[in-house]
Amino acid sequence: MIDAAAIRKDFPILEREVNGKPLVYLDSAATTQKPSQVIDAISEYYRTINANVHRGAYSLADEATTAYESSRAKVARFINAATPSEVVFTRGTTAALNLAAYGWGLDRLGTGSRILLTKMEHHSNVVPWQLVAKRTGAELVYLDINAEFGVDLGTLDELVDDRLAIVAVSGMSNVTGTIGPVRELVDAAHSVGAIAVVDGAQAVPHLPTDVQAMDADFVAFSSHKMLGPTGIGVLWGKRERLEEMEPLEGGGEMITDVRLYESEWAPIPHKFEAGTPPIAQAVGFGAAIDYLAALGMEEVRRHEVEITGYALERLADVPDLEIFGPTDVAQRGGAVSFQLADIHAHDIATILDEEQGVAVRAGHHCAKPLMRHFEVPATARASFYVYNVPSDVDALVAGLFQAREVFGLS
Amino acid sequence: MSIQELYREVILDHYRNPRRQGTLAGDHIHAEGNNPSCGDEFSLDLEVTDGHITDAAIQGQGCSISQASGSMMAEAIVGKSIEEVAELTHQFKLMMSIEEGESPVDPSRPGSVLGDLEALQGVRKFPVRIKCADLPWTTLEDALAQRNAS
Numbered sequence: 001m002i003d004a005a006a007i008r009k010d011f012p013i014l015e016r017e018v019n020g021k022p023l024v025y026l027d028s029a030a031t032t033q034k035p036s037q038v039i040d041a042i043s044e045y046y047r048t049i050n051a052n053v054h055r056g057a058y059s060l061a062d063e064a065t066t067a068y069e070s071s072r073a074k075v076a077r078f079i080n081a082a083t084p085s086e087v088v089f090t091r092g093t094t095a096a097l098n099l100a101a102y103g104w105g106l107d108r109l110g111t112g113s114r115i116l117l118t119k120m121e122h123h124s125n126v127v128p129w130q131l132v133a134k135r136t137g138a139e140l141v142y143l144d145i146n147a148e149f150g151v152d153l154g155t156l157d158e159l160v161d162d163r164l165a166i167v168a169v170s171g172m173s174n175v176t177g178t179i180g181p182v183r184e185l186v187d188a189a190h191s192v193g194a195i196a197v198v199d200g201a202q203a204v205p206h207l208p209t210d211v212q213a214m215d216a217d218f219v220a221f222s223s224h225k226m227l228g229p230t231g232i233g234v235l236w237g238k239r240e241r242l243e244e245m246e247p248l249e250g251g252g253e254m255i256t257d258v259r260l261y262e263s264e265w266a267p268i269p270h271k272f273e274a275g276t277p278p279i280a281q282a283v284g285f286g287a288a289i290d291y292l293a294a295l296g297m298e299e300v301r302r303h304e305v306e307i308t309g310y311a312l313e314r315l316a317d318v319p320d321l322e323i324f325g326p327t328d329v330a331q332r333g334g335a336v337s338f339q340l341a342d343i344h345a346h347d348i349a350t351i352l353d354e355e356q357g358v359a360v361r362a363g364h365h366c367a368k369p370l371m372r373h374f375e376v377p378a379t380a381r382a383s384f385y386v387y388n389v390p391s392d393v394d395a396l397v398a399g400l401f402q403a404r405e406v407f408g409l410s
Numbered sequence: 411m412s413i414q415e416l417y418r419e420v421i422l423d424h425y426r427n428p429r430r431q432g433t434l435a436g437d438h439i440h441a442e443g444n445n446p447s448c449g450d451e452f453s454l455d456l457e458v459t460d461g462h463i464t465d466a467a468i469q470g471q472g473c474s475i476s477q478a479s480g481s482m483m484a485e486a487i488v489g490k491s492i493e494e495v496a497e498l499t500h501q502f503k504l505m506m507s508i509e510e511g512e513s514p515v516d517p518s519r520p521g522s523v524l525g526d527l528e529a530l531q532g533v534r535k536f537p538v539r540i541k542c543a544d545l546p547w548t549t550l551e552d553a554l555a556q557r558n559a560s
Binding site for chain 2: 064341343344345346347350354355362363364368371377378402404407408
């Protein structure tokens with residue numbers, strides 16, 4: 001059982017005030033706050049270990065390399081990868097999805113091949129595929145969203161045939177919180193020899209993840225959405241997928257030999273990590289994974305179900321509030337998007353911030369196709385993580401009543 | 411600064427009942443603007459005759475600040491010469507602290523310089539919302555720049 005009240009002591013930023021009120025941080029789907037353990041690990045790395053990795057015969061360089069590689073091993077254990085070499089460090093989820101799209105797609109897609117997406121995808125799991133489709137002549141096809149805010153699998157059979165090359169799906173929507181139909185889509189992809197790519201930006205921080213059981217070909221996620229620093233993320237790929245891919249970026253650290261006209265690539269994962277990697281960030285990411293592993297991801301999920309359930313219950317008391325997402329907490333994560341009467345999401349966010357110190361996201365959440373599907377220009381979104389407590393929800397609800405008042409609705 | 415000073419009644423009125431809504435049929439200049447980070451949209455049709463704005467129509471969607479700013483702007487510019495509109499734009503941007511200089515708003519004579527638009531003065535205390543109030547004005551500048559170009 002997670003004691004969120006106790007956990008809060010690990011997060012220095014939660015002690016600060018905004019607009020004279022204690023900060024109520026409800027934007028963890030955008031980025032999470034960082035515990036002292038992560039902040040200290042980064043600081044400690046720079047104070048005591050800093051050197052470049054995979055080069056230099058001196059002790060410090062060896063220690064830095066060990067620190068960097070031990071974070072990779074932690075990530076591998078955290079997602080149950082078969083081997084740490086299947087974990088490629090990238091700048092984040094966006095870079096990871098672009099690496100999968102360009103690295104795997106560019107050489108294998110062509111006119112007549114299809115990429116299957118869902119209408120709930122984040123722009124970072126749409127635009128890379130559009131770019132690669134444009135370069136290769138491949139075609140994008142989409143699964144619709146149903147009335148319960150889930151992915152409509154009704155048209156799946158007609159879209160799955162030998163033209164299908166790639167299926168890319170979010171493990172959890174950053175807008176509706178919907179848990180994506182990963183199992184069904186991975187199986188559908190594999191049934192016709194296509195590969196499956198999972199955008200795990202929201203799912204990996206919030207749900208226990210076992211990439212071997214999931215059986216997708218690639219899974220992308222970011223450190224900063226799971227208590228770690230910005231600037232680092234992961235493309236996990238099955239060994240054979242990564243081995244058959246050409247590197248996207250050339251440079252130092254990704255080769256075993258360079259001659260004037262050709263070179264030999266380093267083995268995976270290093271052939272995808274050209275240049276000096278984000279070493280301190282990897283160390284911080286490792287500390288974040290230690291923190292989450294100590295809590296236990298089953299417990300993280302249990303806490304999320306509880307706090308989200310409480311939020312849905314309290315929000316039901318606010319008149320004229322419409323939630324865009326599943327009402328059953330078993331089907332969803334902790335991102336709760338909503339509209340309140342005719343008050344625009346930006347106005348809601350300003351009033352919550354000013355009156356209650358509540359930080360929520362307002363806008364299209366980098367999911368414009370989904371916003372068009374809902375026929376709304378923007379929603380407000382509250383999202384939760386391990387440090388959120390019921391009183392955070394109470395502040396949100398109080399602020400929403402104040403918003404009604406400011407707009408003359410009470 | 412209280413939240414009520416930001417969301418004055420006149421702003422909510424323009425948000426809920428925007429003036430000069432629609433499009434123009436005759437000869438006109440058209441410009442569109444949007445804030446990609448938040449999704450606010452604003453479009454503007456202007457009829458310009460003999461160096462004066464003789465008609466204006468707006469359409470848009472977004473927050474109360476951007477839409478009220480557009481509605482008040484449309485009301486304020488019709489009947490003014492291009493030079494007067496340029497001066498109004500300058501005064502508005504001074505009030506919003508978008509352009510550097512003293513705010514023209516005179517607390518002892520409210521409404522004396524910018525009329526109803528002075529209701530938006532509270533926005534300057536909310537830096538993240540200034541671009542909302544500015545969107546219609548940037549669109550207006552685009553429209554007038556087109557006129558100069560043609």
